[in-house]
Amino acid sequence: MSIFGNNIFGNKATDSIPGTGTGPAAPQKSDADWRQELTPEEYHVLREAGTERPYTGEYWDTHTAGAYHCRACGAELFTSNEKFDSHCGWPSFWAPLAEGAVRYIHDRTLGMERVEVRCANCDSHLGHVFEGEGYGTPTDQRFCINSVSLKLVPRSDAEEDSGNTES
Template identity: 85%
Template sequence: MSTPEKSDLTTTAANPAAGRSDEDWRQELTPEEYHVLRQAGTERPYTGEYWDTHTAGVYNCRACGTELFTSKEKFDSHCGWPSFWAPLAEGRVRYIHDRTLGMDRIEVRCANCDSHLGHVFEGEGYGTPTDQRYCINSVSLKLVPAADDTSA
């Protein structure tokens, strides 16, 4: 998997989310959202809102609203978190080499506001087009159902 190097986000008119202070984030997010999105925490498996959701729609970053994933790339990995085989488009997420907790993983963050989303794994043998599993915390996402979806 080709992953970009960690990049510095700067505050621009196009990226106001990156300029929010820690105190701003604490006021805007619930304690659980803050822990996961801003402190790279992880929700417990099988507890999040979207781990078993099959509603058609777009998954946005809960912190800034950027469209990140769609239900078309979501699949049942049975790992306890929402899983996607690709982001909505190149440049929507960024990657960081994560060596915390004694593991060697690739962290996935929102490219707009630098919020922690989860991790991406590859080579696990899932029958997906990319052989990748974006294992994303439900609390990092906000599902916007498709207008014509009736499965909700």
């Protein structure tokens, strides 16, 4: 079901941004803690809902197989399986890893109607999601995510070949 219909806006999306942490495992950190842990650019994007310039981020044109984690808390959010080339200058995914990995906020800043995407674990800003742009993806959605919000954990060749995780 579309995140743009009443399903999300009526039940899950909000117009305001709550305090840090949204779930039971969410880190409870002060603003000072976040400033100490994150670089100034990471802090601006993740905690102040900023945006990095297009075509400058680490992952906008990456094709490495792996999982994309929240740079602030480490929660796994997206995988390379859902990443696609949208040529917009930011990493694009057609879906998050799992329902509940991200949360949505109705964003009316800059005179636009958008849907902001945040980490469900630590409430960090990731980017925005757009729908109906005509990309040939299974969901017709583009999760436009700031590279600085993510940390790519590449899949190792051994994991891909054997699937064995025993020690």
